[in-house]
Amino acid sequence: MPLDAQQIAHRFAALTPEARRGFLARLQDAGLNFAELPIVPAPRDGRPPLSYGQRGLWLTWRLDPDSAAYNMGGVLRIAGALDVVALGEALRRLVERHEVLRTVYPADDDGEPWQQILPATAPALPLTDLRHLPECERAATLAELEQALISMPCALDREPPFRSALWQLADGQYALGLVLHHIAGDGWSIGILIDELLALYESAATGQPTSLAPLPVQFADFALWQRNWLEAGEKERQLDYWRRRLDDGEYAPLALPRPQDGAAGDGAHTVLLPAAQTARLQQLAQDSGASLFMVVVALLQATLHRFTGQERIRIGTPMANRQKAETHGLIGYLLNLQVLAGEVDARMTFAELLAAVRDTALGAQQHPDLPFDALVDALQVERRAGEHPLFQVKCTQQAATPTLREVAGLRIELAGAAAGEAHFDLSVDFLLGTDGMTLTLAYAARRLDAATVAQLADTLLAFAAQAADAPTSRLADWAAPGSAGALAGPVSAWTHANVVE
Missing domain, CATH: 3.30.559.10 (Chloramphenicol acetyltransferase-like domain)
Incomplete structure (x- = not known):
């Protein structure tokens, strides 16, 4: 980083919003990437704005302040x-x-x-x-x-x-x-x-000092840096990509069967894909120039297509959004959500679906900085209490974390707390282990019931096994357990009632 990078960053922050646009354009003309400049501490006078992500959560809270989701x-x-x-x-x-x-x-x-x-x-x-x-x-x-x-x-x-x-x-x-x-x-x-x-x-x-280094910036500094950069023109550039991907005017929320009134609390269903099949999926990902995450997203899209008959399937995925070194040690809501929009046709092979998911995911990775809530606002999506905008199903690859610590004569075990409220209709999280891949399907009881989620999980496992064994087979030819297996052929001809009843 050049010695004057801090000065450039401070100068940019001190400009008016209009002047920042011209400053950013001149940086680009000079071949400099603003994203590589450091985040600098901001004065604590005035009223610091929320980050885009924080503002979205705040608006959601205002819709339902009694929710603990x-x-x-x-x-x-x-x-x-x-x-x-x-x-x-x-x-x-x-x-x-x-x-x-x-x-x-x-x-x-x-x-x-x-x-x-x-x-x-x-x-x-x-x-x-x-x-x-x-x-x-x-x-x-x-x-x-x-x-x-x-x-x-x-x-x-x-x-x-x-x-x-x-x-x-x-x-x-x-x-x-x-x-x-x-x-x-x-x-x-x-x-x-x-x-x-x-x-x-x-x-x-x-009584001994800690080895914790002082934080170079605080979260409020990141929030202001993010707004200054995006509002100087970067938001419009990245928004252009996402409009082309999502602003089609034809997307309908997933038509999964709703539970009867009086559903029990939110829950989760966990299944295990054996190690041998997991290894074959990993090999498939490598051979396809993809990642295991892309394989799981493709399997999830195929499963949801089978259950709903819908061809436009959107999956949300969280991104750490900590590319900047100054953010690595910050506590704060830096996470960003991205929407992977797919077109699923039962006549496709799984290899074709995976290739499409790969292209979509790589495109999203090249446009990571547009905050999800800025996208929601730009697309003029109405926010409703209890409903997540733009997608209802989320997929995340989890990382294994140590559960035992020893500190100052104490033995400390990290344990999960009692489950809170779900804020997606369905969250599919997967974790690699020595015994295979564990998939946890957490669901909102107001949207899905336990029986439907169990059937989704079984179908996802069945599809994973068939993808591992025959990735060039057509989705229409895949068998699924129970009534979900009834859909073999042009799935779009079936409604969700045919699937679950």
């Missing part, structure tokens, strides 16, 4: 002589280090939200002692307390988005519940939060 929760099981005072100090230092953990989002007189960064104070850490309960009751009580913590709505306009609770199960046995609203974090952020909390606890408990 965007709460992310987890539990640390702690064994050993926990220093509760040191834990409280670690939480205080964490909140001091990351402004986003102590930021609220009120609206101005025009109804536009802004970031109000509160002073750094120790967050509440209520301690509930469960040792008086019979041992057989503690697990159930703890599960109820975990559920209550993660299900508690967050008033984003006046409450910080981060909260915690500590439960003592026995002498030397604790559970620490942590909840972070999505407006302040993403999956990447959770790893940072846990790593730094444990490092800060060790420092507080032992």
Whole structure:
């Protein structure tokens, strides 16, 4: 990076919006890429704007402020002589280090939200002692307390988005519940939060300094940098691509069967693709110049096509959006959603479908910076409570994370919290392991029922096996378990009622 890169970035930030457009054009004429310039700290005067992604979540919250769908929760099981005072100090230092953990989002007189960064104070850490309960009751009580913590709505306009609770199960046995609203974090952020909390606890408990380097910028700096860059012309450039991909005026939401009234809570269904078949899919991906993620997206599109009879299938996928070095250590909602739009025809072979998915995914990767919520606004998609715009099904490849830690004489296990509300109709997450590929289908009970999701999962597994064995076979010739197998031929002639009844 040239020595004057910081000066160029500061100069750009100080310009008026109109002047930034000309400045960006001159940079491009000089062969300089603005995206390679550093993010620089911004003054804390005025009212910092939200990032595009944050603003979308804030608008969703305003539609349904009592929803806990965007709460992310987890539990640390702690064994050993926990220093509760040191834990409280670690939480205080964490909140001091990351402004986003102590930021609220009120609206101005025009109804536009802004970031109000509160002073750094120790967050509440209520301690509930469960040792008086019979041992057989503690697990159930703890599960109820975990559920209550993660299900508690967050008033984003006046409450910080981060909260915690500590439960003592026995002498030397604790559970620490942590909840972070999505407006302040993403999956990447959770790893940072846990790593730094444990490092800060060790420092507080032992009196030794931490090795954590100072953060070069805060999330509010990223949000302002993002807006300045995109509004100087980059948004229009990337939006042109996405309009061509999505603004067709003919897309209809997936016609999956809805559950009867009175459906139970949101749920998940997990299945395993054996290691041998997983290896064949990985080989297929390699031979096709694709990734395993692209293979799974193609399989998911084929499955949804079989169930709905629809040819236009959209799958959403999250992108880390942390290309900038300054963002690697930030807690914050940097994640971006992209829409992979596909055309599925039962007369296609799976190899042909995979090639189409590959081209779509590579095109999306070349246009990664347009925030999803800017796309929603540009396409004038109406936001409705309980409905996700532009797509209803999400697919993610998960990374394995260590579950056990040892810190300052404590043995710490990372455990999942009780499930919160789903905010997609269907989320398909897959994880590679030594025994194969685990696929988890999480669903919103208001949109899908358990039986339908189980049938979707079985069909997805059946299609995966057939793709691994015969990728040049036609989709119409693939067999599926149960009633989904009835659709062999031009699937578009069938309605979803024929599939599931």
